[in-house]
Each structure stands twice: as structure tokens, then as C-alpha cells.
Amino acid sequence: MSMAIALDVRNVWWRETLTIVRDPFSLIFSLLQPLVFLGLFGPLLSGLAGNGELFGGSSLQWFLPGVVVMITMFGTSMTGANLQFEIMTGAFERMLATPLSRTSLMVGRALKELTPLVVQALIVTLVAIPFGFVLYPLHVLVGLLMLGIFGVGVGALSYALAIAARKTEWIFWAVQQSLLFPLLILSGMMLPLETGPGWMQVASKVNPLTYIVDAERVLFSGTLASPTVAWGFVAAVVTAAVGLFVGIRSIRTATI
Amino acid sequence: MIHTDALARTFTVGKERVEAVRGIDLDVAEGELVAFLGPNGAGKSTTLRMLTSLLPPTSGTAQVAGIDVVAEPAEVRRRIGYIGQKDGAGHNYRVWDELLMQGRFYGMSKADAVASGSELLASLDLEGLRTRKVSSLSGGQKRRLDIALGLIHKPGLLFLDEPSTGMDPQNRANLWEHILRIREERGTTILLTTHYLDEADQMAERVVIVDHGRIIADDTADALKRKQAGDRLTVVVRPDQADTAQTLLATEGAEPASRPDADGVALSVRVEAASHAMPGVLERLRAAGVDVVAASAHRPTLDDVFLNLTGRSLREGE
Ligand SMILES: Nc1ncnc2c1ncn2[C@@H]1O[C@H](COP(=O)(O)OP(=O)(O)O)[C@@H](O)[C@H]1O
Ligand SMILES: [Mg+2]
Numbered sequence: 001m002s003m004a005i006a007l008d009v010r011n012v013w014w015r016e017t018l019t020i021v022r023d024p025f026s027l028i029f030s031l032l033q034p035l036v037f038l039g040l041f042g043p044l045l046s047g048l049a050g051n052g053e054l055f056g057g058s059s060l061q062w063f064l065p066g067v068v069v070m071i072t073m074f075g076t077s078m079t080g081a082n083l084q085f086e087i088m089t090g091a092f093e094r095m096l097a098t099p100l101s102r103t104s105l106m107v108g109r110a111l112k113e114l115t116p117l118v119v120q121a122l123i124v125t126l127v128a129i130p131f132g133f134v135l136y137p138l139h140v141l142v143g144l145l146m147l148g149i150f151g152v153g154v155g156a157l158s159y160a161l162a163i164a165a166r167k168t169e170w171i172f173w174a175v176q177q178s179l180l181f182p183l184l185i186l187s188g189m190m191l192p193l194e195t196g197p198g199w200m201q202v203a204s205k206v207n208p209l210t211y212i213v214d215a216e217r218v219l220f221s222g223t224l225a226s227p228t229v230a231w232g233f234v235a236a237v238v239t240a241a242v243g244l245f246v247g248i249r250s251i252r253t254a255t256i
Numbered sequence: 257m258i259h260t261d262a263l264a265r266t267f268t269v270g271k272e273r274v275e276a277v278r279g280i281d282l283d284v285a286e287g288e289l290v291a292f293l294g295p296n297g298a299g300k301s302t303t304l305r306m307l308t309s310l311l312p313p314t315s316g317t318a319q320v321a322g323i324d325v326v327a328e329p330a331e332v333r334r335r336i337g338y339i340g341q342k343d344g345a346g347h348n349y350r351v352w353d354e355l356l357m358q359g360r361f362y363g364m365s366k367a368d369a370v371a372s373g374s375e376l377l378a379s380l381d382l383e384g385l386r387t388r389k390v391s392s393l394s395g396g397q398k399r400r401l402d403i404a405l406g407l408i409h410k411p412g413l414l415f416l417d418e419p420s421t422g423m424d425p426q427n428r429a430n431l432w433e434h435i436l437r438i439r440e441e442r443g444t445t446i447l448l449t450t451h452y453l454d455e456a457d458q459m460a461e462r463v464v465i466v467d468h469g470r471i472i473a474d475d476t477a478d479a480l481k482r483k484q485a486g487d488r489l490t491v492v493v494r495p496d497q498a499d500t501a502q503t504l505l506a507t508e509g510a511e512p513a514s515r516p517d518a519d520g521v522a523l524s525v526r527v528e529a530a531s532h533a534m535p536g537v538l539e540r541l542r543a544a545g546v547d548v549v550a551a552s553a554h555r556p557t558l559d560d561v562f563l564n565l566t567g568r569s570l571r572e573g574e
Contacts, residue, residue, distance in 0.1 A: 007363075008361075011357060011360045011361055014357070015346075015349075018349060018353050018357075019348050019349065022349075022350060022353070085347075085348075086346055089342060089343050090340055090342025090343045090344055091343065091344060091345060091346040091347070093310065093340045093342065094339075094340060094344035094345075094358075094402075095361065096310055097309075097310060097333060097336075097338040097340070098361040098362060099331075099333045099334045099362060099363065
């Protein structure tokens with residue numbers, strides 16, 4: 001049973017990934033994006049930090065995991081956009097009429113958005129090394145695994161949003177954009193929240209992304225055995241479980 | 257192959273309830289080619305989507321290929337092919353990639369998918385388009401690719417929702433040639449929907465007329481026309497002779513209908529075998545001193561059937 005689902009996930013993922021395989025140039029923009037962010041934002045931060053006490057050491061070591069989380073969020077929250085297009089044209093209905101498991105339809109699509117992430121993370125990391133970034137390969141790998149689990153959850157939520165907004169395309173974008181940036185900023189991904197007002201710190205505590213960002217920072221700095229990492233995994237698994245639950249429900253109840 | 261019992265589906269849109277399908281009882285035997293004919297909004301797609309397990313019924317039951325659609329939807333999907341109203345192939349994909357992946361979705365091995373896909377490309381005149389992006393295909397090519405996607409796993413039962421809507425007559429004829437040949441070769445049972453009268457008339461062996469979510473007639477096209485409409489004979493006469501002609505025609509068949517015509521008054525009457533009745537009628541009219549300006553024999557169409565059943569014409573909605 002679960003073997004069959006794994007096979008379905010692989011097939012859905014590969015079909016989606018074929019758009020990249022057949023047109024690799026589409027990847028270039030998405031590879032440049034994090035580099036631009038790192039190159040333009042990074043220096044500002046180190047200027048801000050001065051001696052770096054705010055970031056507990058090198059600002060790059062602090063900022064880079066945040067960029068990797070950001071590209072995960074950008075990518076996976078878009079899962080629904082491609083889906084929406086295929087709901088509109090009819091390809092999605094054709095896939096719904098096959099025996100593919102409903103879970104695999106979501107997980108496969110979310111994993112596709114995560115696929116370039118591995119390449120992106122690799123490139124960003126390699127570029128950062130000459131500027132003083134210290135790489136802990138095993139820790140980064142664990143960090144990517146956590147992001148993978150989290151990303152499937154975000155992808156599934158984006159998928160459910162696309163189905164809910166299938167009749168009015170702009171609603172998808174309105175909701176996606178108005179959630180994405182507050183979540184990112186309130187996770188302390190771009191700037192530390194310690195200097196922010198109290199309500200921001202409270203808001204960040206209920207934002208699952210905060211736990212992911214914190215865990216990634218600990219992992220990228222070379223620590224594995226830390227409660228922060230454990231909380232990161234809890235946040236990732238909870239997000240994935242909620243996302244899949246909501247996503248599967250929306251496939252079952254929607255009348256596409 | 258298909259058995260339904262009071263199959264119904266209601267949608268709730270805002271505060272309004274839309275009874276899309278109101279209790280359909282249908283039996284389709286293996287090997288049949290059945291057309292669901294009805295105006296837009298009659299509930300054809302909704303019925304098809306329930307039969308293919310894409311939409312749960314509000315009430316009633318359906319067995320498709322021997323399996324209950326609510327209890328085991330995935331099993332139903334494994335056994336059928338479904339070609340929806342919109343494009344099945346993803347616009348951003350290549351033809352061959354879509355076809356192979358579709359085979360994989362049905363659990364076929366790569367080799368089987370390649371073999372079946374190659375066969376379908378050849379037989380549907382799509383050879384040479386393998387690496388083409390779907391969005392660059394013509395309407396007719398896209399539709400043939402949809403057919404290939406629906407047949408890749410060699411299903412015994414195929415559902416087609418408005419397969420030829422929006423196509424020009426030549427492409428439509430071409431598509432039908434392919435569908436009928438594949439059916440011949442594979443013995444596939446086919447249930448399709450259409451709102452084109454001539455399509456249902458010419459292609460299907462059995463026509464199920466649907467209106468407002470109900471089946472209102474179910475027979476061969478010929479039998480429907482014979483029983484529900486019958487031939488009509490029309491003569492045009494001078495207005496001052498209309499009464500005489502009308503009295504005479506009343507003895508030929510049911511009561512004649514008259515309407516004004518550019519050349520006088522047109523009188524039409526239902527008769528059996530209109531073209532054979534014509535010479536005798538003309539002779540009797542002449543003998544009674546009526547000058548016939550024009551005459552025509554009218555074979556019934558499915559539109560006459562629909563008109564007779566509902567009081568509306570199917571063509572109005574187009
Ligand atoms: N998902 C849906 N939500 C609400 N109403 C629907 C939905 N699908 C179909 N309907 C309504 O059900 C009726 C039948 O539609 P449909 O089955 O698509 O007709 P047909 O295919 O014969 O043109 C129409 O009134 C249509 O507006
Ligand atoms: Mg329809």
C-alpha cells in the first residue's frame with residue numbers, strides 16, 4: 001500500500017519535474033534570486049551588526065540559513081499556482097481520473113518545488129564559503145531534510161488554497177502574498193526580532209516558521225544535539241500533517 | 257458495464273440548490289456505444305463525473321465495470337478511461353512525456369507504456385509530434401492526444417465528455433473516424449455526451465436524451481424519430497384556398513398545422529413515409545381545385561424528437 005503511494009509520489013514528482021528537465025533555463029532565474037538576496041542583503045547586515053554581537057558571530061553564518069528557508073517558502077508556496085493553471089486547462093481533472101493516490105498528487109507536486117531548492121542551497125553555500133562561511137555538510141543535510149518535511153506541508157496548504165480559489169485566480173495570489181511576507185518577517189528570517197516591539201516577539205512565538213529558522217541556524221552553525229533542532233522538526237512535522245490533512249480534505253470535497 | 261439506480265446530485269451555490277441530476281436509471285451493456293444528448297446544463301457532465309468517481313453522488317448508486325463508485329473509487333478509475341470536457345494534456349508538457357507518464361499513473365511498466373503509446377500515436381495521426389509542446393498543437397491534435405491519454409491503459413470502458421465541441425466539421429469527422437476504428441479494434445464500450453444532434457444521430461447506436469437532470473427518452477435514433485416525431489409533409493397554397501386544402505389534408509393524417517409563408521400559407525401534416533405519400537396528396541389537392549405553389553417532404557431529426565418531448569428546440573441554446 002505505502003509502496004504504491006511512494007511509486008505514485010515518484011511519478012507525480014517526475015511529471016512535474018519534467019518541465020524543468022525539458023527547459024533547464026527556467027532554473028537560472030530561480031538560482032540567481034537567492035544569490036542576489038545574499039549579495040545585496042548580507043553586506044547591509046554586517047554593516048548593521050558592526051562587531052557582530054547581534055548575530056552571535058559571523059552575519060553570513062546567521063543570514064544564509066534564513067535565505068535557504070526563504071527560497072523554500074517562495075518555492076513551495078507556489079505549488080498551488082501551477083496547480084491552478086492545470087485545474088483551469090483540465091489536466092488536473094485528467095490526473096484525478098487516474099488511480100493515483102490523492103496524497104501523492106500533493107506530495108509529488110510539493111517535492112517538485114523542493115527539487116531546485118537542493119541545487120539552490122548548494123550554490124548559495126558554495127558561493128558563501130570564500131566569504132567566511134563555514135560549511136558543516138552533514139548538518140546542512142539534516143537541515144534540508146527538515147525543510148523538505150516542512151515544504152511538503154506548505155506545498156499542500158498552497159495546493160488547498162488553489163483548489164479553494166479555483167474560480168478566481170487573483171484570490172490565490174492575494175492570500176499567498178499577504179501571508180508569505182508577514183510569516184517570513186515575523187520568523188526573524190531577515191532581521192533579528194530581539195530589537196523589535198513586544199507584540200512582534202509574541203507573534204513570532206506562534207509562527208511555526210520561527211522554529212524552523214532557529215533550528216536551521218543552529219544546524220548551519222554546526223550543532224546537531226540541541227532542543228532548538230528538535231523543536232524545528234516538531235514544527236515541520238506538524239505543518240506537514242496539517243497541510244496534508246487540509247489538502248486531502250479539499251480534494252475530496254471540492255467539485256473541480 | 258454500467259448500472260445506476262436513481263443516481264442524483266445536488267449542488268449548493270450560495271443559498272441556492274441546483275438539482276443538476278435528478279435520479280438517473282441507466283444500464284449499459286458491454287460493447288455498446290451510447291450518446292447522452294441534451295442541452296447545456298442538462299446534467300450530462302455531472303452524470304459522467306459521478307460514473308467516473310470524480311464526484312460523489314448526493315443519492316442513488318452506480319456500478320461501473322462491476323464496481324461501486326462510492327465504495328471503491330480507485331478500482332473504478334483503474335478500469336475506465338475518462339476524457340473530460342477540457343484539455344487533458346498539460347499545456348507545458350511534451351506530447352510523449354505526457355503519454356508515458358499517463359501510462360505510469362495507471363501502473364504500467366515503462367516498456368508497456370512505450371508500446372501502447374507508440375501504437376496510439378501512430379493510429380491517431382500524432383506520430384512526429386512526440387517532442388512538441390502541447391500548447392503548440394492545433395485543437396484537433398490536442399483532442400486526439402486526449403483520446404490517446406484516455407486509452408493508454410487499454411480500458412474496456414471509455415467515457416467521453418463532449419469530445420468534438422468547438423471543432424470544425426472536418427476535424428470532427430476525422431476524430432470520429434479514429435474513435436470508431438479504435439472501438440472496432442478493441443471492442444471498447446463507449447459512453448459519450450454531446451449537444452450536437454447530428455453527432456448523436458450518426459455515431460451512436462443508442463441515444464439517451466437528457467433534460468433538466470432526467471432521462472426523457474432512451475432508444476436508437478431511428479426508433480426515437482419514428483415513435484416521437486414521424487415524417488412531415490408540407491405544401492404551400494394560396495391563402496384563399498387554405499381552408500379547402502386544410503380539410504383535405506386532415507383526412508391524410510393528424511390535424512395539419514398552418515403558418516403564413518412568403519408565397520401563401522404553408523400547411524404541414526404528419527404522415528408515414530412522406531416522400532411516398534407526396535404524389536397522391538398532390539393529385540388529390542389538384543383534383544379539389546387547389547393550386548400547390550410548393551411542396552416538401554421532411555424526414556424527422558432528433559431535434560424534432562426533442563421538440564416533441566419538451567416543447568423546446570435543442571438548437572435554441574446554441
Ligand atoms: N461544481 C458545480 N457547482 C455548482 N453547480 C454546478 C457544478 N457543476 C455543474 N453545476 C450545475 O449543474 C447543472 C448541470 O451541469 P452539467 O452537468 O455541467 O451540464 P451539461 O454537461 O449537460 O452541460 C448546471 O446547472 C450547472 O450550472
Ligand atoms: Mg458538460
